[in-house]
Amino acid sequence: MRKSFLALTGLCLMLAGCDVFSAKPANMAMKPEAAEDPYTKKTIPSDFIESNLNVxxxxxxxxxxxxxxxxxxxxVGDVSDLLQLEEEVSSVDVSNFGVRGHKTNDLLKVLGKRDVIEKLREADIILMTIGGNDIMKVTRNHIMDLQLEPYREEQPRFEKRFKKILNTIRSANPDAVIVYTGLYNPFKFMLPELSEIDTIVEEWNQASNRMIMADGNAIFVPTEDLFATRSYGKLLYVDEFHPSETGYSLIADRVYTSLSEQNE
Known part of the structure; x- marks a missing residue:
């Protein structure tokens, strides 16, 4: 299952550069009109919303x-804006502890900080993305011979850390809604030869989804299908790894819709 030299070279360049781009591209895609979004926004019931919402x-x-x-x-900012539009919401207080490059082991360290724990205790909604850099670490370590086995060997360790993350959050706050946004394959169109990434993303998403569902008050929000199409324009940033503002708006719409459906 060895890949072509060109595919591997391209992936090497992308992995090396996915964290270094910061300039705004000259021509960013416009956000899609509301009519283009297949996920219709729904009003979150008043019995769910508090006047002052902590995210x-x-x-x-x-x-x-x-x-x-x-x-x-x-x-996160887009979800906050959508929540703020609710008539029952007077304010949305957002505390964002996201850190570029963090993996599951890094997030566990963040969750052990006193200021983070204090904010978690006050939270009504907890938003989370994690796991993409865990996959990229395996990819970097096996760049010259990409096979499924190293990812599958790492998956049980990822699951153990992910479960510990959920338990840590629940220890601080047993009542807040946890919304976990799933993984996607950013290389789908740039390097279609690396189909293994699709398989791994699907398997890791299934594992995290099982743990999210077992929580009872948590939501798994899939994104893999959003980034498997180009119908909404350019969904990735110039680094071809992170979402663009268009991609983020689609994620936010889906998160907001999932919150609404959770409380119908």
Missing amino acids: VAVGDSLTAGVGDADNNGGY
């Missing part, structure tokens, strides 16, 4: 909003 976001660069040329905080 805490934890995770990696997607939580940090890397790639959002609008500087609105990525999907």
